[in-house]
Amino acid sequence: MSADSRLRPNFEQPSPADHAPIPPCLPRDHPSRQPTLLKVQNLACGYHGRTLLGPLDFHLHQGTFMLIEGPNGVGKSTLLKTLIGLLPPVAGRIDWSLPADALRFVPQTRTLDPMLPATVFDVMATGLHRGRGLKALRIRPRHQEIDPALEMVGVGHLCHHLFRELSEGQKQLILLARALLGQPRLLLLDEPSASMDPEREAATIELLQKIQQQLDMTVMMIAHGSELARSASNRIMRVDRTGQIQIEECLKDCLDDPHHTH
């Protein structure tokens, strides 16, 4: 294996089974008992060969709702982008037991072109036909392919609005709806509720929990100090100002168990 291929995420590579014993205090349906979707070993993330965050070792099991929190600028977005292959890791291994098209990344809206001359329908259409390259531009999706996802997040009425004229919170909801197209198995969300009022944030997190449970989806979500997000999560990854990471199970009885710190 070349050094270069070690530095890219492996998608759908069978990863060795996780033999860590499961503590009896965990419920029968706890995600730790589900298949491992992602195995991260000795991962360091950063730019231009300089480590910003890590080293990090963890397994992500199907059905997990993982919250990632920490101060501004510690590298939370950098970590998500590294996990999905948008950035090369500084060091370490990333092994996914999922095909790349089963993942959806929901970026922060401020990273998008503010003048994007597209309607909500057009933006949604880009979420269909992934992997078809330029051919996708010639496919005009039908409303029945797009409307249910918009309805699911409560923004069906915005379908014909210009995306750039929406509020930041509305844009976040559209990006979430787009991510739900095609029933992905894993959602990675970069501060999905950053611009939402408390009521909309509560509704969105409740929706994510519902979708996650109904579709057996796995969620990794960045959110800043939100109690709501914490209460929805069954694992919390905390990044501190030095880039060190701690992972906590949200089951009080298991917090002292060494097998459940990562």
Ligand SMILES: Nc1ncnc2c1ncn2[C@@H]1O[C@H](COP(=O)(O)OP(=O)(O)OP(=O)(O)O)[C@@H](O)[C@H]1O
């Ligand atoms: N392309 C880049 N090249 C070099 N440094 C970058 C690049 N993109 C981001 N950074 C730097 O990496 C650091 C971490 O950024 P990142 O966006 O990952 O932090 P974050 O924890 O997600 O922050 P926030 O909570 O404010 O969104 C910042 O100091 C940022 O300036």
